[in-house]
Amino acid sequence: GAGVSQSPSNKVTEKGKDVELRCDPISGHTALYWYRQRLGQGLEFLIYFQGNSAPDKSGLPSDRFSAERTGESVSTLTIQRTQQEDSAVYLCASSPRDGSYEQYFGPGTRLTVT
Amino acid sequence: EDQVTQSPEALRLQEGESSSLNCSYTVSGLRGLFWYRQDPGKGPEFLFTLYSAGEEKEKERLKATLTKKESFLHITAPKPEDSATYLCAVRGGDSNYQLIWGAGTKLIIKP
Numbered sequence: 001g002a003g004v005s006q007s008p009s010n011k012v013t014e015k016g017k018d019v020e021l022r023c024d025p026i027s028g029h030t031a032l033y034w035y036r037q038r039l040g041q042g043l044e045f046l047i048y049f050q051g052n053s054a055p056d057k058s059g060l061p062s063d064r065f066s067a068e069r070t071g072e073s074v075s076t077l078t079i080q081r082t083q084q085e086d087s088a089v090y091l092c093a094s095s096p097r098d099g100s101y102e103q104y105f106g107p108g109t110r111l112t113v114t
Numbered sequence: 115e116d117q118v119t120q121s122p123e124a125l126r127l128q129e130g131e132s133s134s135l136n137c138s139y140t141v142s143g144l145r146g147l148f149w150y151r152q153d154p155g156k157g158p159e160f161l162f163t164l165y166s167a168g169e170e171k172e173k174e175r176l177k178a179t180l181t182k183k184e185s186f187l188h189i190t191a192p193k194p195e196d197s198a199t200y201l202c203a204v205r206g207g208d209s210n211y212q213l214i215w216g217a218g219t220k221l222i223i224k225p
Contacts, residue, residue: 004157031211033211040217041217042118042201042215042216042217042218043158043201043203043213043215044215045212045213048211048212050211056211056212091157091158093157093158102148102160102163103158103160103213104160105157105158105159106157107155107156107157108155108156108157
């Protein structure tokens, strides 16, 4: 079946602009994660959605970052007033349940802030 | 503080030259250790989950082992297509879903 998809695959934006990144999880997966990956570094947890529960936003680095998810479907990650330090690959993953089970990752969105 | 450290940062091997990657962890109450493979420009791909010391899992040329302090990913007679970055992550007792990730080991297999 279809895997996790993300769009756009690449995004170049000017400092100060807002960007919206999209994630389509695997159908039926209740858990959805957003991560940030800087070059040569491990994955940095941003936010976690599980079904209709309140999301865990504890990893969001500042109030410029926000994310939404409609039910158990599409999620969007929005970064307002982008800064150069926001440049990174943003990865989305979904899981059939909580973190006890493996996560399935999308290909990521490479964000470059100029 | 929960922590995951992977070594070496990079490893270059000749095709057929077996070796091991290390993942050392500090976590309160391990609830799972995960190995992933990441190819350039792609998201990580799940390989193994290990839950308790002494557990081993195998897939083709890869074998993952677990002790109370570390995990090894052994690669036997590697091929160029095994070249990738290998990521390790752990889930500790304090979290139901968050994983702590290592920075990865970049493995390069020369033909």
